[in-house]
Amino acid sequence: MKFSAQEEYGLRCLITIGLKESATIPEISREEGLSEHHTAKLLSILRKAGFINSTRGHIGGYRLARPAEEIAISGVLEVLGGKLYDKRFCAKHSGLLTMCTHVGSCSIRSVWRQIQDAVDTVLDRVSLADLLAEAEVSILDLPKDRAGLKNHELRQVTNVH
Template sequence: MKLSANEEYGLRCLVRLAYAGFEERALTIPEISQAEGVSPAYAAKILRVLRKGGFVKAARGKEGGYTLARPAASIRIGDVIDALGGRLFESDFCDTHAGQAPICTRSVDCSVRSLWRAVQVAVDQVLSKTTLRDLLQNEEEMNSWVRTIPGANGLRLIQ
């Protein structure tokens, strides 16, 4: 019951891009990777997933980089998590159990299943209601944030 690295880093990348979007600025892979403390190659891998999920768009060549594909308020965190690593119980244990026959007919399984469903609902209530916009600080903080981003040196972060 863990958050995958993809989910953690992917969401963080989106938050950074959302902030950068306030000054209509694209972020490059070197910038993002430095800011997140991961290798450029790994950042690229994560961003590919986000692009295929329709959350970010990329521009190649000089002056290129990544931007959000749509407004932060329209990006539900639940959808992001889905794209980055899947929900908690996607492979419903009650329908197919490691490729074997269904085991839902066993009472014990169904009681456990109900519990997972309750957890799933609890998680969804948080993740589906929250948008990327909800993760951003208030406007002043945003301004102080984006002002600290220098041109070519990667993100220089506020303390």
């Protein structure tokens, strides 16, 4: 069970846009250390899903389509990485058979569902606004705690991530 790269990077891009109100691909790309093409691809997914709006042209860029409070992280992750346990799951895992052998007696399915529920419970409580608030606090805290530290020193303090 893993988070996909698309979930990680896509969510980061969304946070960047939220923090800056408005941002262009080159800006986001620079901030997150992604190529512009890669960034464009991720933003395209977020835009098609209705989380952000785009404006073309000289002073164009992206901004949130709705207030951050109304953007649930669960929805964002679903678009970027799919549902953990979706309806097609069992159909896709019937091995060589056309039908899963466990019809009517699938004890694993219940575990998957429980996990899905637990994850949903966490995610439904978190909106983009929560993440933005957290990011802002962290940035403000930084100079106080770590003023004067070089990058390689910082790495040790924070154990990288």
